[in-house]
Structure formats: structure tokens, C-alpha cells
Amino acid sequence: MKTKPLFLVISAPSGCGKSTLIDMLLQEYHDIVYSISCTTRDVRGDEEDGIDYHFLKKERFEELIAEGAFLEYAQVHGNYYGTLRRPIEEVLAEGNSMILDIDVQGAAKVRQYIRNLPNTDPLKIGYVDIFINPPSMEALRERLEGRGTDSADVIERRLENAEGEMARAGEYMYQVTNDDLSHAFKRLCDLIDALSGRM
Numbered sequence: 001m002k003t004k005p006l007f008l009v010i011s012a013p014s015g016c017g018k019s020t021l022i023d024m025l026l027q028e029y030h031d032i033v034y035s036i037s038c039t040t041r042d043v044r045g046d047e048e049d050g051i052d053y054h055f056l057k058k059e060r061f062e063e064l065i066a067e068g069a070f071l072e073y074a075q076v077h078g079n080y081y082g083t084l085r086r087p088i089e090e091v092l093a094e095g096n097s098m099i100l101d102i103d104v105q106g107a108a109k110v111r112q113y114i115r116n117l118p119n120t121d122p123l124k125i126g127y128v129d130i131f132i133n134p135p136s137m138e139a140l141r142e143r144l145e146g147r148g149t150d151s152a153d154v155i156e157r158r159l160e161n162a163e164g165e166m167a168r169a170g171e172y173m174y175q176v177t178n179d180d181l182s183h184a185f186k187r188l189c190d191l192i193d194a195l196s197g198r199m
Contacts, residue, residue: 003031003196005126006097007088011107012132013162015144017178021132022101024185029192033091035100038064041079054084072102072109083110085123092122097196104165111171128195130188131172135179137163 012018026032038054040061049055056064061080064070073082083100091098102110107129117124134140140162144155169175174191178184192198 002095003198005092005095005122006032006128006192006196007092007123007126008032008097008099008192009107009110009127009129010099010101010132011104011129011165011172012178013134013140013165014158015140015147015162016132016134017143017181017184018101018132020181021178021185021188022099025099025188025192028189029097031096032192033096033098035083035088035098037081037083038070038073039079039081041081056080071113072106074106074109088123092126097126097192104168104171108168108171128174128191129172130174130176130191131169132184133166133169133175133177134162135177139179 010018010022022034026034036050036052036054038056038061040056040058041053043049043055047053058080061073061082064082064084065073069084069086070082071085071088073080075081083102083106088098088100100110111129114124114127119125134143137159141155141159144150144158150158176184176187176191
């Protein structure tokens with residue numbers, strides 16, 4: 001069955017279970033490929049080049065910016081992060097879909113980029129963005145506190161960021177509330193099935 005290749009952009013506040021949901025989608029759909037971002041920051045722990053990130057030298061990253069190779073990029077704490085256009089085009093050309101896990105600011109840049117493409121461009125044809133909401137701010141606070149990985153200050157900052165991000169959820173084509181992981185996963189699968197023509 002021929003399905004339409006999708007370029008899926010997924011955003012969510014920290015603690016909404018986005019990474020878990022994306023992992024579940026990658027296990028469920030063998031034709032969805034995870035987009036690996038580029039960065040100029042140093043490798044941490046047991047990270048591997050080409051699996052966690054494409055680790056680039058700053059000069060190389062800036063050459064790629066000059067060539068217009070990125071869909072979006074940003075500088076965070078003195079390091080560059082960005083999404084290359086070509087790997088996404090190659091995946092879509094093979095008839096597969098690409099999933100991009102990105103924050104609200106990055107998604108806005110990708111959306112702007114897509115908007116300026118011709119209507120015949122495969123990236124524009126397959127583009128779908130989805131925002132994952134927490135059931136409530138209280139539930140998000142409980143999740144962040146329950147992880148036991150962040151200090152109280154960091155949790156407050158994450159909650160503050162979450163409010164700002166949720167205020168922009170309306171910019172996305174679709175919203176899914178992760179009130180229950182299996183329900184949220186089913187909603188995402190239903191969306192992907194409908195949009196890619198698997199139904």
C-alpha cells in the first residue's frame with residue numbers, strides 16, 4: 001500500500017512524555033525515520049556521532065548556514081543546533097516519513113521555511129505539526145517533581161517555559177493531550193494513519 005510520506009514536527013513542554021511517544025511511534029512505524037540534529041557542542045557521556053547528534057565543528061556549521069543548508073538553526077548557550085534539509089528530502093524521496101522533535105521556537109522557524117516553499121515541494125506536501133499538551137499544569141508539575149531529576153528552581157523555570165509554549169499551541173495544525181499514554185499514542189497513530197493514507 002502506497003502511503004504519503006509525512007514530515008512530522010512534534011513539540012511539547014518538558015515533562016509531557018514527548019520522547020516516550022516518539023519512541024513508541026518509531027517502534028510502531030518502520031517507515032518513520034527520526035531526524036538527527038546537528039550541534040557544535042561537545043559529546044556528552046556515551047553519546048555517539050550520527051546517533052544522538054551530528055557533532056560538527058563551529059566553522060563547518062557556519063559554512064552550512066552560509067550555504068542555506070538548514071531548515072532551522074539556533075544558538076543556545078554559545079553552541080549551535082540545527083536541522084539539515086537534505087536528510088529529510090532523502091527520506092521523503094525514498095517514500096518514508098521523517099519525525100522532528102523540536103521546541104516551539106524551532107517549529108516556528110520550520111513552519112516559516114515551509115510556508116515559503118513552492119506547493120509542489122515534498123517537504124510542504126508532507127508537512128504536519130503536532131503539539132503535545134499536558135492534561136493540566138498541576139499534572140505537569142507532578143510529573144516533573146516525580147522524575148526527581150531537577151531542582152525546585154529548574155522545575156519552576158520549566159513550568160514557566162511550559163506556559164509560554166502552551167500559549168503557542170494554536171500555531172500547530174493538531175494538538176494531542178497526553179492525559180493517558182496509551183490514549184495519546186492511539187490519537188497520534190490515528191492522525192498519522194489518516195494523513196499518510198493508511199486508513
